[in-house]
Amino acid sequence: MSFPWSKQYTPSHPVMTWLDEKLPLPRLVYNAVGGGYEVPRNLNYFWNFGFLAGFCLVIQIVTGVILAMHYGGDTSVAFNSTEHIMRDVNWGWMLRYGHANGAAAFFAVIYLHIFRGFYYGSYKAPREMIWLLGVVIFLLMMATAFMGYVLPWGQMSYWAAQVITGLFSSIPLVGDPLREWLLGGFAPGNATLNRFFSLHFLLPFVILGVVILHIWSLHIPGSSNPTGVEVKSESDTVPFHPYYTAKDGWTVGLFMVIYSLFVFYMPNALGHPDNYIPANPMQTPAHIVPEWYFWPFYAILRSFTQNFLIFDAKLLGVLAMFAAILVWFFLPWLDKSPVRSATYRPLYRKFFWLLVVDVLILGYLGKAPAEQPYVLISQLATMYYFLHFLVIVPIVSSIERPDPLPFSITESVLGSDGAAKLTTTKS
Amino acid sequence: MIRIISILTGLFFTAALLWSLTLDTIQLSKDGLPHTVEKAYVNHHLKDLKLKSDGIFGKFDKAQLKRGFEVYQGVCASCHSMGQVSYRSLAALGYSETEVKAIAAKATVSAKDPLTGEIKDRPGQPSDKFPKVIYAGVGNPPDLSLITKARHGGAAYVYSLLTGYEAQQPAALLKEFPDAKTGENMHYNPYFANLNIAMAPPLASDDLVTYTDGTKATKDQMAQDVAAFLVWTAEPELEQRHQTGLWWVLFMLFATVLGYMSYRNIWAEKKGH
Numbered sequence: 001m002s003f004p005w006s007k008q009y010t011p012s013h014p015v016m017t018w019l020d021e022k023l024p025l026p027r028l029v030y031n032a033v034g035g036g037y038e039v040p041r042n043l044n045y046f047w048n049f050g051f052l053a054g055f056c057l058v059i060q061i062v063t064g065v066i067l068a069m070h071y072g073g074d075t076s077v078a079f080n081s082t083e084h085i086m087r088d089v090n091w092g093w094m095l096r097y098g099h100a101n102g103a104a105a106f107f108a109v110i111y112l113h114i115f116r117g118f119y120y121g122s123y124k125a126p127r128e129m130i131w132l133l134g135v136v137i138f139l140l141m142m143a144t145a146f147m148g149y150v151l152p153w154g155q156m157s158y159w160a161a162q163v164i165t166g167l168f169s170s171i172p173l174v175g176d177p178l179r180e181w182l183l184g185g186f187a188p189g190n191a192t193l194n195r196f197f198s199l200h201f202l203l204p205f206v207i208l209g210v211v212i213l214h215i216w217s218l219h220i221p222g223s224s225n226p227t228g229v230e231v232k233s234e235s236d237t238v239p240f241h242p243y244y245t246a247k248d249g250w251t252v253g254l255f256m257v258i259y260s261l262f263v264f265y266m267p268n269a270l271g272h273p274d275n276y277i278p279a280n281p282m283q284t285p286a287h288i289v290p291e292w293y294f295w296p297f298y299a300i301l302r303s304f305t306q307n308f309l310i311f312d313a314k315l316l317g318v319l320a321m322f323a324a325i326l327v328w329f330f331l332p333w334l335d336k337s338p339v340r341s342a343t344y345r346p347l348y349r350k351f352f353w354l355l356v357v358d359v360l361i362l363g364y365l366g367k368a369p370a371e372q373p374y375v376l377i378s379q380l381a382t383m384y385y386f387l388h389f390l391v392i393v394p395i396v397s398s399i400e401r402p403d404p405l406p407f408s409i410t411e412s413v414l415g416s417d418g419a420a421k422l423t424t425t426k427s
Numbered sequence: 428m429i430r431i432i433s434i435l436t437g438l439f440f441t442a443a444l445l446w447s448l449t450l451d452t453i454q455l456s457k458d459g460l461p462h463t464v465e466k467a468y469v470n471h472h473l474k475d476l477k478l479k480s481d482g483i484f485g486k487f488d489k490a491q492l493k494r495g496f497e498v499y500q501g502v503c504a505s506c507h508s509m510g511q512v513s514y515r516s517l518a519a520l521g522y523s524e525t526e527v528k529a530i531a532a533k534a535t536v537s538a539k540d541p542l543t544g545e546i547k548d549r550p551g552q553p554s555d556k557f558p559k560v561i562y563a564g565v566g567n568p569p570d571l572s573l574i575t576k577a578r579h580g581g582a583a584y585v586y587s588l589l590t591g592y593e594a595q596q597p598a599a600l601l602k603e604f605p606d607a608k609t610g611e612n613m614h615y616n617p618y619f620a621n622l623n624i625a626m627a628p629p630l631a632s633d634d635l636v637t638y639t640d641g642t643k644a645t646k647d648q649m650a651q652d653v654a655a656f657l658v659w660t661a662e663p664e665l666e667q668r669h670q671t672g673l674w675w676v677l678f679m680l681f682a683t684v685l686g687y688m689s690y691r692n693i694w695a696e697k698k699g700h
Binding site for chain 2: 311389
């Protein structure tokens with residue numbers, strides 16, 4: 001957003017003046033992440049995860065492109081070429097561990113980014129488009145991560161491909177032909193691996209494109225903030241550079257420390273040992289478990305154990321798993337409370353924390369084997385998940401009485417705002 | 428309108444879940460909680476194994492790796508392949524070039540003759556990987572290259588499995604799960620995922636190998652050494668990873684502190700407290 005007080009780009013060197021006339025790329029950067037973008041001054045650290053997510057995407061693309069130079073997308077060589085990267089390629093182990101743990105880091109950051117949105121109502125008007133594009137990015141990330149996991153062609157890779165494509169066969173009538181079309185065969189095989197490799201290379205760039213749209217649409221209304229009160233005057237904002245480049249900058253360092261501890265000292269802590277066993281279609285692993293970032297959705301999938309009315313249990317599970325994310329698309333219209341931030345919504349705030357606990361429980365259950373008592377608990381937790389978004393949020397938003405909001409961002413930071421006093425004296 | 432559809436959808440999922448929940452609870456009240464042989468009798472508390480490669484500063488104990496390699500060659504290699512490892516990488520254990528050549532030459536490798544194009548057997552070269560071991564007996568011995576990464580517990584699991592064989596199955600186990608009775612040509616090992624393993628105790632007696640460094644080859648010593656060796660075959664980069672990581676993380680910490688200080692500096696006036 002360009003506020004009346006936003007700074008304008010002034011080229012300081014003749015070359016930049018020349019460039020600015022022909023292709024105003026420096027101006028674009030200046031207005032997007034430079035001194036020209038005015039940002040609320042009161043953002044807390046939960047606002048750092050957007051920048052960090054972009055940083056993760058860069059890590060993934062850089063390490064991924066180099067890994068692709070050494071990897072062979074063919075079932076006869078995939079597993080061994082992954083080991084070739086680990087053993088014979090210079091710094092190959094660092095690239096691969098960096099890429100695998102980078103995916104986990106990306107999801108960790110994205111989950112915090114999404115839950116920031118839930119808490120502070122970032123999805124509300126006028127920022128619906130940013131939210132919708134964000135959900136699209138998340139869906140693309142899930143697809144990309146899943147296909148990337150298949151590439152090393154270990155046991156878990158193979159059986160993940162088997163299970164996930166198997167979900168499509170639960171769709172009535174077209175299910176089985178659809179699954180065969182997706183796999184390029186009757187079971188995961190060379191055709192599957194090859195197309196997953198192709199798509200795994202393509203999708204990150206699609207994500208990058210949607211990220212650009214996400215940021216573009218963000219710059220129309222400007223960033224939200226922890227009070228949820230819109231920017232009113234110049235004292236409410238600071239220029240992105242140097243204020244937020246400095247704040248985002250040091251947390252990138254902090255992120256790198258934590259991420260590097262995983263890459264260098266516990267590179268396999270988040271992975272499953274079975275994926276170091278070459279894929280074997282004749283031997284099903286004892287427990288097929290996805291990576292941790294899919295556990296909550298896996299728990300939802302498995303909590304539908306009985307046919308209901310005309311619906312097959314498996315189909316219900318698949319519908320619910322996709323619905324668990326698709327429901328986020330409707331959030332801007334389900335939550336009609338005009339107050340954005342949960343800080344001023346006492347009732348919604350309680351349910352928000354209940355949701356956090358619920359998703360953590362679902363995560364634990366997604367890892368657990370599909371047996372009692374885990375299934376019963378996951379049925380209850382899944383129930384709360386859907387009730388939260390589809391029933392509780394719409395109802396709470398109509399009956400809740402929010403706490404009084406501060407007059408402005410400045411008032412919330414400084415305790416008083418000159419502009420606010422002026423208005424009260426006048427009236 | 429959208430909120431009405433939403434609430435109805437929410438109630439639909441809830442009804443479907445309640446239906447599953449009810450039927451499952453009835454089933455559960457009949458069956459009780461699952462009691463599996465894996466849960467009750469597989470020993471998940473692995474034996475304690477301390478290796479020099481553990482921890483942030485961990486480095487390989489080359490003497491131990493050499494001993495472990497001798498155990499692999501002398502015992503494991505009769506059934507288990509190690510296809511990801513090449514002879515040349517044995518130099519990392521402290522073998523000289525001549526020694527590596529001599530070790531490789533003892534193996535027979537089937538490869539294309541560069542002159543005639545025929546597939547022929549020839550002595551191994553340092554550039555070869557360990558050839559595949561064809562096993563004719565009962566069971567399916569896994570390739571050992573990655574075994575410590577491919578099992579929960581890693582080296583401690585290998586060590587526990589090798590030293591964990593028991594001659595007698597507990598009477599309670601047989602009473603509770605008669606199916607878990609050790610079959611013919613099988614061996615009872617509480618560390619193994621389904622308790623009965625095809626592999627006969629490989630380190631059944633002392634002195635199965637004669638260590639070149641003169642260490643007494645007890646069963647326990649051999650098991651420890653080969654577990655340490657298999658950490659190396661799975662993660663040959665471990666030392667480099669630990670060392671690089673140390674400098675890299677320290678550098679990042681330093682950069683983070685600088686970044687934090689500049690952040691404080693830039694925001695000093697803005698916070699307005």
